[in-house]
Amino acid sequence: MVSKRHSVFSLNDLGQLDYFLGIEVKNRDNGSMSHSQGKYIRDLLTKTNMLESKPLSSPMEVGLKLSKNGFDTLYDQPMYRSVVGALLYITITRPSICFIVNKVCRFMAIIAWWAKKQPDISCSSTETEYRSLALATSELLWIQSLLQEFGIS
Incomplete structure (x- = not known):
């Protein structure tokens, strides 16, 4: 099978896989493999100057409320x-x-939403509902035309 691939494609044997896309791969004697992102996590901790921080049993403080106040600074x-x-x-x-x-x-999405300037300001709730209805209608028409292209009525 390998020789068949070599006849079709130009291949180089780089040996056993050790590290790929931030995932460490360890091959065991019994043929199984284990995956870990330990190096990726250590690199992230180094990047954020948190390598010396102590581990916690929970990844988040109980009852933590994230707030936009002070985020920019x-x-x-x-x-x-x-x-x-x-x-x-x-x-x-x-x-x-x-x-x-x-x-x-x-939280990141909320910060982006707060930072984004609104291009249109509706004067009434009726106008807002009309805009939402118009957007929903255009999306439904697009979905309907897509389904028709696939032969689904």
Whole structure:
């Protein structure tokens, strides 16, 4: 099978996989593999100057309320987004942090929403409802035309 692939594609044998896309791969004697993101996490802790911090049994302070107040002055927003993205990637091997990562993702979205200027200001709730209805109608028409292209009426 390998020789067949070599006849079709130009391949180089790089040996056993050790590290790929931030995931360490360890091959065991019995043929099984284990995956870890330990190096990726250590690199993230180094990047955020948290390598010397002590581990906690819970990834989040109980009852923590995230607030927009002081966000602009206390945080480097591009760095915050980068760290949140890295944390999302870490949930591949650490599902126990999914809840808190989801919470900081929502916080990041709220900050972006607060920072974004609204292009239109509705004068009444009726106007707002009309805009929402118009948007929903255009989306439904698009979905309907897409379904018709697939032969679904």
